[in-house]
Amino acid sequence: MYARTGFITAVYKINRSLTRLKPTSISPSTRPLIWKHLYSTAASNSDVNRVHVAVNDDRVSRISSSIRVIQDFPKPGIMFHDITTMLLDPVAFKHTIDLFVERYKEKNISVVAGIEARGFIFGPPIALAIGAKFVPMRKPNKLPGAVISEEYSLEYGTDIMEMHVGAVQAGERALIIDDLIATGGTLAAAIKLLERVGANIVECACAVELRDLKGQDRLGDKPLFVLVSST
Amino acid sequence: MAAPTSDGNRDGVAKDDRIPRITSAIRVIPDFPKPGILFQDITTLLLDPVAFKDTIDLFVERYRDKDISVVAGVEARGFIFGPPIALAIGAKFVPMRKPNKLPGAVISEEYSLEYGTDKIEMHVGAVQEGERALVIDDLIATGGTLCAAINLLERVGVKVVECACVIELPDLKGRVRLGDKPLYVLVS
Numbered sequence: 424m425y426a427r428t429g430f431i432t433a434v435y436k437i438n439r440s441l442t443r444l445k446p447t448s449i450s451p452s453t454r455p456l457i458w459k460h461l462y463s464t465a466a467s468n469s470d471v472n473r474v475h476v477a478v479n480d481d482r483v484s485r486i487s488s489s490i491r492v493i494q495d496f497p498k499p500g501i502m503f504h505d506i507t508t509m510l511l512d513p514v515a516f517k518h519t520i521d522l523f524v525e526r527y528k529e530k531n532i533s534v535v536a537g538i539e540a541r542g543f544i545f546g547p548p549i550a551l552a553i554g555a556k557f558v559p560m561r562k563p564n565k566l567p568g569a570v571i572s573e574e575y576s577l578e579y580g581t582d583i584m585e586m587h588v589g590a591v592q593a594g595e596r597a598l599i600i601d602d603l604i605a606t607g608g609t610l611a612a613a614i615k616l617l618e619r620v621g622a623n624i625v626e627c628a629c630a631v632e633l634r635d636l637k638g639q640d641r642l643g644d645k646p647l648f649v650l651v652s653s654t
Numbered sequence: 655m656a657a658p659t660s661d662g663n664r665d666g667v668a669k670d671d672r673i674p675r676i677t678s679a680i681r682v683i684p685d686f687p688k689p690g691i692l693f694q695d696i697t698t699l700l701l702d703p704v705a706f707k708d709t710i711d712l713f714v715e716r717y718r719d720k721d722i723s724v725v726a727g728v729e730a731r732g733f734i735f736g737p738p739i740a741l742a743i744g745a746k747f748v749p750m751r752k753p754n755k756l757p758g759a760v761i762s763e764e765y766s767l768e769y770g771t772d773k774i775e776m777h778v779g780a781v782q783e784g785e786r787a788l789v790i791d792d793l794i795a796t797g798g799t800l801c802a803a804i805n806l807l808e809r810v811g812v813k814v815v816e817c818a819c820v821i822e823l824p825d826l827k828g829r830v831r832l833g834d835k836p837l838y839v840l841v842s
Contacts, residue, residue, distance in 0.1 A: 513744050
């Protein structure tokens with residue numbers, strides 16, 4: 424559903440050849456160079472096996488056209504992708520949730536982590552539909568109980584993301600949701616928090632990707648799924 | 655107020671077999687955000703998928719045949735409960751946000767805090783005159799934020815059918831502050 428067959432075959436072949444190169448006889452200092460070489464000589468772009476974009480069908484078209492782009496917010500030069508207009512179209516909003524639910528419902532996911540605040544809009548409906556718990560990842564000093572914190576970089580300075588102690592158990596399979604991925608900084612912080620408690624992150628999922636900002640590069644080996652990929 | 659209605663609602667507080675599980679899923683944390691406050695933490699409710707689903711179902715059952723086209727949720731915990739209700743009843747979801755978060759043109763309403771004031775904002779054009787709306791938050795304390803949300807919606811000609819919260823802190827008399835606007839809660 425999410426890619427053409429030839430594409431899937433290419434991805435499979437790339438993955439298989441990468442796996443074959445993993446033997447321990449390759450010294451750690453050489454290995455990174457080989458990985459980099461293989462990624463850059465892969466058929467199309469080096470990220471094909473990590474970023475999945477939903478097939479552009481009728482549902483995705485409706486979703487895409489319901490998102491409003493606002494220039495120069497929060498500051499000059501930025502084109503802000505405003506999902507609030509999609510929330511005003513109940514059909515588009517339902518399609519958005521359905522696309523995520525269809526992808527994740529049979530993946531034994533027990534945790535949906537949503538990033539404050541717009542991740543709180545998309546995460547809970549998905550969690551409810553797949554029978555998972557919803558875990559809010561919040562700005563500092565909002566969560567009332569004991570928390571673990573992760574600091575992450577902003578363009579200028581840093582910020583902190585927090586999660587409640589005990590919300591997630593080691594070994595749980597998790598999904599991380601936000602409305603949009605830009606630089607990937609907040610998603611990377613969420614990944615760290617969940618991994619620190621031993622969760623297994625299955626995928627990061629966003630409605631919109633700003634692909635020129637290459638956010639997926641900050642996700643490490645975690646795959647990313649988006650509905651709309653924008654420049 | 656009136657005697658219990660046929661759906662088990664007495665005085666704006668739900669009565670249903672699913673309520674005990676919801677109530678026990680909510681964690682109370684003393685002295686947060688400051689000494690003397692008993693904070694009602696709904697994040698533990700969200701960790702119990704059955705209790706969370708029951709919470710949403712109770713609201714959906716109440717509102718689905720009421721011709722509601724707008725569910726307004728107050729940032730940030732209203733964003734957790736509002737959207738699932740909106741999706742189930744086929745309404746739009748309108749986020750009511752702290753200042754400078756919404757990117758487009760907004761209307762703002764100022765309201766009092768214990769010390770000082772705060773503002774809540776809504777996008778221009780999100781709602782139309784004559785629409786019927788529900789306002790959702792996780793909890794009602796003094797009712798200040800809910801009143802501000804009601805004012806914003808009424809200023810653009812929307813009819814606020816009811817305010818709905820998971821939890822009410824009755825001693826803080828938020829229900830009184832809402833005046834003629836009905837309030838429905840699951841746990842009081």
